[in-house]
Amino acid sequence: MEKGEISDVLGEIAILLELKGDNPFKIRAYQSGQRALDTLEEELGTLIGESRLGEVKGIGKALTEKIETLFNDEPLPFYDDLLASVEPGLIEMLEIPGLGAKKIRKLHDELGVDTIGSLTRVCESGEVAKLAGFGAKSVEKILSGIQNREAYSKRHLWWIANETAQPILEGLRDLPQVARAEAAGSLRRKMETVGDLDFIAASDEPEAIMDWFVSLPDVREVSGHGKTKSSVRFESGMQADLRVVPPDQFVFALHHFTGSKDHNVAMRSRALSKGFSLSEWGLRTEDKEAMAVDTIEDEEQLFKLLDLNYIPPELREGLGEIESAEAGQLPELVQDKDLKGVFHNHTHASDGDHSIEEMTQAAQDRGWDYLGLADHSKASFQTNGLDEARVEEQIEKMHAVNASGQFKCHVFTGIECDILKDGSLDLDDSTLEKLDYVVVSVHSSFTLSEEEMTQRFIKAIEHPCSTMVGHLTGRLLLKREPYLVNIEKVVDAAIANRVIIEMNAHPQRLDMDWRHWKRAASKGLLTSVNPDAHSVFGLQYASAGINACRKGWLTADSVFNTWPIEKIKSYLAGR
């Protein structure tokens, strides 16, 4: 079984145990085991082969055995029995807001509910309302939850979530009662997808702010409206929570609700070791006496109090950031303003919307010194990919733009060349050699085995004309799973051949995933933040790529397109 499937099984075990009413801490152990598996820095096969899986924090003896069993495709009776003992319909019901394991069990045990369909029936028949602990409002909430189940369980691309959040944040800050306001949660941590929006505001008059929030335009329903906390659901299905706290608690609430969970757990235990108790309410001494929290005005001071350097939200994933902050070894993360240009962008020669000149002007308007264009090659027939003759024409046009003196922004001539099924490249070497750079990408035959796909990439990387690898796993967030490829082996091949692996910055790709970059960069891998823009509008996606690089602990040194143009030219010429 692949790592991703094993992770799913662990998560499913946690859900099944919850529905059976098992020990909550055991359930949490499976959940944290799943997270540990998802964030492994090394290949699972390597860890198992060297009997080192049990050394991973959160994976003990029992989980090691179960993961190894699944990895070797052996039967796991513990899981099979568990699965057989719970009606599959009950798992689905957890997606309905307001229904947790205990209520679902009660519905099952007392009314025989085992599917969403039978739940609807007993809600409508009035039986649920008679059940102890349920009432008319519960029934209404359940029925509405069933109806909107699909929209409610959906996550959202960071980019879309951010576009929703920014105007709300500005609106909050404009309120006279609000002293400070921030968006927290995974949005602030710049996760590639966001479940819901979390806002934190500082004020001594929370009620007026609550009223403003629940009456925002596009609010479809108000799922909570308290004195200091409210929740709304927008027409898009996205949920947003707002908490209002007194100004002297703001920093603690912001830190707490920014998370991640793993980061908070580690911060709390660090606070305890220093004799403090840290919560969203403040930092107290262990005997619960409040300490002088009014001296803490920003997160930097909070971290300093725990003898830590400031940890940017992007790094707060419980992946060693606290240890690095303690040792003063946090990286100086790459920023938007470090970018001097971008590579891998399309024009209307293939499937882009704009001309070479329009794209160049747009790049120049963004303050960039260079723009790397790279249209599709002929195997990508559906995108009007270029054959050898059209590539040569395109090169001439790009040279003419540079020679015209019309732009300060320099155009680097490139192509996004398809990697064919056997790992060979789609265009003649003699054509590829005339280009400044070549992005090699997979756009077909997604269903090869991991071994075949890995070899396909390695062969392409070993081609002397390859400069960088495009969207390594082909994933489309929330839409298409990545294809199977051994990332560690491809990374090693790229380093050995001095090939760059791009950070495809399209908000739906962000590929290669940030989780691999800390380790890959430490081995010497270079990336390039490539917007894969198909229009002048698409160039702004570079900042989504920067977000992902920051989550991957990358400094400007590891990002090719932070380099000045002369250094880029000599690097490309030297290949």
Added chain:
DNA sequence: GCCGTTTTCGGCCCGACTGTTTTCAGTCG
């Protein structure tokens, strides 16, 4: 089921909100 500078047992975050309750359990983050 995991973990250990209080280490092989006993703890594991905890408070707001809701709907039901008449003092609280369940859900959620």
